[in-house]
Amino acid sequence: MTDAARADPTAWLIRSGDLIDGTGAERRKADILIEGERIVSVAPPGSIQIEGAAIVDAAGLVVAPGFIDVHTHDDNAVLVAPDMSAKISQGVTTVVAGNCGISIAPGPLADPPPPLTLIANADPDAFRFERLKDYADAVDAAAPSINIALLIGHSTLRVGAVRDISKKADTTEIDRMRENLAKCLDDGAIGFSTGLYYKTNAPADIDEVVALAELLSDKGGIYVTHMRDEHDHVIDSLHESFETANRADVPIVISHHKCAGPRNWGRSRETLPLIEQTRARMAVALDAYPYAAGSTVLDPDWVDPEIRILVSWSVSHPEMAGRNLADIASAWECSQQDAARRLAPAGGIYFQMDEADVRRILAFPPTMIGSDGLPHDRHPHPRLWGTFPRVLGKYCRQEHLFTLEEAVHKMTGLSAANFGLKDRGVVREGVFADLVLFDADEIIDRATFEEPTRPATGIAQVFVNGKLGWQDGAHTGARSGRFVSRR
Numbered sequence: 307m308t309d310a311a312r313a314d315p316t317a318w319l320i321r322s323g324d325l326i327d328g329t330g331a332e333r334r335k336a337d338i339l340i341e342g343e344r345i346v347s348v349a350p351p352g353s354i355q356i357e358g359a360a361i362v363d364a365a366g367l368v369v370a371p372g373f374i375d376v377h378t379h380d381d382n383a384v385l386v387a388p389d390m391s392a393k394i395s396q397g398v399t400t401v402v403a404g405n406c407g408i409s410i411a412p413g414p415l416a417d418p419p420p421p422l423t424l425i426a427n428a429d430p431d432a433f434r435f436e437r438l439k440d441y442a443d444a445v446d447a448a449a450p451s452i453n454i455a456l457l458i459g460h461s462t463l464r465v466g467a468v469r470d471i472s473k474k475a476d477t478t479e480i481d482r483m484r485e486n487l488a489k490c491l492d493d494g495a496i497g498f499s500t501g502l503y504y505k506t507n508a509p510a511d512i513d514e515v516v517a518l519a520e521l522l523s524d525k526g527g528i529y530v531t532h533m534r535d536e537h538d539h540v541i542d543s544l545h546e547s548f549e550t551a552n553r554a555d556v557p558i559v560i561s562h563h564k565c566a567g568p569r570n571w572g573r574s575r576e577t578l579p580l581i582e583q584t585r586a587r588m589a590v591a592l593d594a595y596p597y598a599a600g601s602t603v604l605d606p607d608w609v610d611p612e613i614r615i616l617v618s619w620s621v622s623h624p625e626m627a628g629r630n631l632a633d634i635a636s637a638w639e640c641s642q643q644d645a646a647r648r649l650a651p652a653g654g655i656y657f658q659m660d661e662a663d664v665r666r667i668l669a670f671p672p673t674m675i676g677s678d679g680l681p682h683d684r685h686p687h688p689r690l691w692g693t694f695p696r697v698l699g700k701y702c703r704q705e706h707l708f709t710l711e712e713a714v715h716k717m718t719g720l721s722a723a724n725f726g727l728k729d730r731g732v733v734r735e736g737v738f739a740d741l742v743l744f745d746a747d748e749i750i751d752r753a754t755f756e757e758p759t760r761p762a763t764g765i766a767q768v769f770v771n772g773k774l775g776w777q778d779g780a781h782t783g784a785r786s787g788r789f790v791s792r793r
């Protein structure tokens with residue numbers, strides 16, 4: 307590749323790559339022609355003749371649809387850090403935000419409680435958007451380097467409409483939330499999410515969730531849930547999730563599926579067959595990240611001395627980010643719970659999963675890949691920078707959990723189909739030119755729990771809506787992402 311990087315061409319010919327098209331089909335050699343923001347031709351090598359297109363020699367590289375990160379909290383990140391290097395450096399071209407019941411709209415919300423603060427980047431004005439449309443306009447004005455689609459979160463709706471969020475909503479409050487959610491769906495939200503595990507969402511019972519989720523069956527969109535319990539009651543929570551989706555008559559995604567806490571290690575042998583059986587009668591999907599540790603707010607109630615907990619940020623003691631809670635507790639001569647209280651508000655990384663469960667869940671054919679990265683953490687979980695190359699390098703190439711075609715499908719075509727992202731997630735004529743070129747023998751994550759922001763290697767080029775956004779380990783300066791609505 308030569309003059310390609312210097313100019314800003316409107317046509318690109320990507321020659322002789324190994325095309326893995328995102329559908330799960332076997333790779334084949336192909337040339338791909340991009341004109342403007344779309345792919346206009348996919349043809350056998352040497353068969354496309356065109357004058358004036360920038361040429362990319364992709365021999366020896368895999369050419370795949372840009373990866374879709376289906377589980378993110380990038381709502382505000384695309385506005386405040388629009389280069390989105392953590393994502394585009396991995397080959398991600400579209401993120402789904404608004405997960406776990408937490409979305410940046412609708413607002414305005416003054417001083418929202420945790421876990422909403424996870425996406426605020428300490429900005430008191432973060433939840434300023436009254437309509438989703440206002441947020442969509444702000445995204446397009448910020449011009450992030452990747453696309454973003456948004457789910458509307460139940461905690462956000464509750465904080466905006468429910469007088470006492472420690473209680474179930476009354477009928478007037480449910481009507482207000484329904485009205486707000488309906489407007490957001492009309493403005494292009496791709497679905498509705500809950501985070502029933504969190505204090506802002508937990509008081510909602512199944513009737514309250516159904517009253518909101520059922521709007522999706524008319525307007526379209528998907529119901530996505532961070533379940534009430536991923537620990538001892540994970541099976542009960544799966545049943546609750548299926549019943550909710552069934553009563554609302556909508557497809558469901560189980561977020562970041564896991565069996566958390568040492569007592570529950572190995573129980574993916576129960577949960578996956580249950581999901582598989584349920585898929586015979588209704589639309590159930592799930593996502594997972596490729597690590598045995600999770601990350602969220604550091605809550606003293608969730609401290610379990612049996613597992614390692616790493617502090618990811620702390621407002622009162624920012625210098626403790628990156629240190630183990632147990633070490634901090636022994637330095638302070640107090641319990642880990644007391645240490646968590648003194649660090650608050652803070653974030654934590656919980657080593658709460660079993661590697662065998664992680665592998666079993668990743669290998670389960672319906673599982674999509676989602677990072678759940680927290681973009682504003684001072685010492686983030688390495689999933690923020692490493693998820694997609696780790697699936698391709700560690701779990702595909704080194705550990706053979708799946709073929710490369712299956713791995714790519716889990717992060718592209720399957721994701722676009724489940725979330726209703728039209729003309730994305732596959733490579734064929736007529737779709738948006740979101741593409742990643744990578745070296746299948748080299749690709750690997752480099753972010754670790756000690757050094758969590760090291761970019762991955764093996765990603766050669768990333769195109770977003772027909773523009774070259776990332777090349778050989780660096781941003782090109784093009785920022786061609788946009789707000790994406792449902793089909």
Ligand SMILES: [Zn+2]
Pocket residue numbers: 405406501532561562
């Ligand atoms: Zn979650």
